[in-house]
Amino acid sequence: MTPNVLPKNQRDDLKNRARMLVSCPDQPGIVAAVSRFLYEHGANIVQSDQYTMDPEGGLFFIRIEFDLENLDERREKLKEDFAVVAQQFQMQWSINRAGRKKRLAIFVSKEDHALLELLWQWQAGDLQADIAMVISNHNDMRAMVESFDIPFHHIPVTAATKEEAERQQLELVSGQVDAVVLARYMQIITPKFIEHFPNRIINIHHSFLPAFVGGKPYAQAHNRGVKIIGATAHYVTEELDGGPIIEQDVQRVSHRDNVDDLKRIGRHIERIVLARAVSWHVEDRVIVHGNKTVVFN
Numbered sequence: 001m002t003p004n005v006l007p008k009n010q011r012d013d014l015k016n017r018a019r020m021l022v023s024c025p026d027q028p029g030i031v032a033a034v035s036r037f038l039y040e041h042g043a044n045i046v047q048s049d050q051y052t053m054d055p056e057g058g059l060f061f062i063r064i065e066f067d068l069e070n071l072d073e074r075r076e077k078l079k080e081d082f083a084v085v086a087q088q089f090q091m092q093w094s095i096n097r098a099g100r101k102k103r104l105a106i107f108v109s110k111e112d113h114a115l116l117e118l119l120w121q122w123q124a125g126d127l128q129a130d131i132a133m134v135i136s137n138h139n140d141m142r143a144m145v146e147s148f149d150i151p152f153h154h155i156p157v158t159a160a161t162k163e164e165a166e167r168q169q170l171e172l173v174s175g176q177v178d179a180v181v182l183a184r185y186m187q188i189i190t191p192k193f194i195e196h197f198p199n200r201i202i203n204i205h206h207s208f209l210p211a212f213v214g215g216k217p218y219a220q221a222h223n224r225g226v227k228i229i230g231a232t233a234h235y236v237t238e239e240l241d242g243g244p245i246i247e248q249d250v251q252r253v254s255h256r257d258n259v260d261d262l263k264r265i266g267r268h269i270e271r272i273v274l275a276r277a278v279s280w281h282v283e284d285r286v287i288v289h290g291n292k293t294v295v296f297n
Contacts, residue, residue: 005172011128014099016071017046018078019063019284023294024091026052026060034064041078044070049296061287063296090161091238094284102178102282103132107185110138114183114204115269116164117177118278119148127275129282130154132177137187157187166193181278182236184270191238199244201236202281206266207248218262227238229253229262231270233277235288243292246277246286 024030028222031050038045044050052058068074081093108115115134122125134145137157145152151171157165170193173180182189182203195203207230208210212220221229228249237243249269253262280297282288285293 005145006224011099012103014097016067016069017065017098018043018068018071018075019065019096019098021092021096021284021287022060022062022064022086023091023289024060024086024089024093024285026054027089030060030089031062033085033089034062035248038064038066038081041074041081041265042066051294051296059289061289063285063287065121071099076251083124096284098284101128101130103130103176104179104181105132105173105177106134106181106183107187108134108136108141108183109186110140111184111267112141112144113267113271115141115145117275118181118183119145119150119188121279123148127279127282129278130210132293133172133253134232135172137165137185151172151218163189166190169193170196179278179281181274184273186219188240194236199235200281201239201245202233202274203236203243204231204233204270204277205227205241206270207232218266219259222257222259223263225255227252229266229269230274231266233273237291244288244291246293246295247273247282249273 008172022034035045043066045064045066050060050061052060052063073093075097082093082095086215106115106118117129118131121129131150133151133153135153135155137155139154142152155165155168174196179200179202182201184204189201192268206217208217208221228250232245232249233247234245235243249272251265251269253265280295285296
């Protein structure tokens with residue numbers, strides 16, 4: 001690497017900016033302590049958002065963006081010093097470099113709408129991440145993905161080969177990506193895989209669950225005459241479709257909409273909801289607490 005040339009996954013305009021996420025039991029003095037700490041270390045706060053679940057014995061959450069000269073050289077010492085403050089307030093916390101783009105692996109099956117939205121936003125510069133690879137259990141989207149100069153890996157999955165397929169997937173992503181996105185990947189992720197990416201696997205599904213489980217959910221919804229359809233993006237846990245919700249959206253429909261209309265509307269909602277969730281995750285806007293999230297958007 002030549003001097004003054006940043007790696008491809010770093011942004012020069014954010015090279016001295018960091019993001020701090022904190023959650024802890026609520027009590028007086030938290031904001032003052034964090035602000036004083038940053039001030040004493042020469043940092044300049046450029047954005048701050050906070051939320052209290054319950055002022056009387058609840059939990060407190062805060063997200064702070066700050067600028068600090070020579071951040072790369074000073075970040076480890078900053079984290080070491082902040083550990084003293086964190087211990088005083090029983091904080092769960094992280095300090096991340098805003099200028100380093102998170103690397104994503106996108107898993108997909110045969111439906112392309114959610115993947116395409118992420119690719120388009122990435123290409124336009126609206127998704128502040130690097131798409132390191134796309135992994136699929138079908139070969140259908142290879143040409144499309146490779147047209148974006150993104151590596152495509154075809155790993156077939158059957159009941160008999162699932163364990164070996166997962167081993168190959170983990171071999172590709174371990175140490176190479178920060179998060180995994182399931183863009184309509186129609187396979188169940190096992191606990192063994194999940195433990196490698198806790199609260200770092202994002203899934204998208206229609207919001208009919210659990211009312212319309214199983215096959216053909218849009219046909220089930222049409223038969224019931226639903227008036228609202230939607231989509232949910234959430235972190236993947238061992239509980240199927242039961243992980244912390246990051247984002248949801250809905251759209252009204254009517255008796256005039258047939259099953260194909262519902263599918264079309266549903267695809268549109270799914271792609272937007274997933275893109276929002278992924279964007280908020282890579283920008284460190286999500287704090288997970290139990291099976292809920294606090295999202296500073």
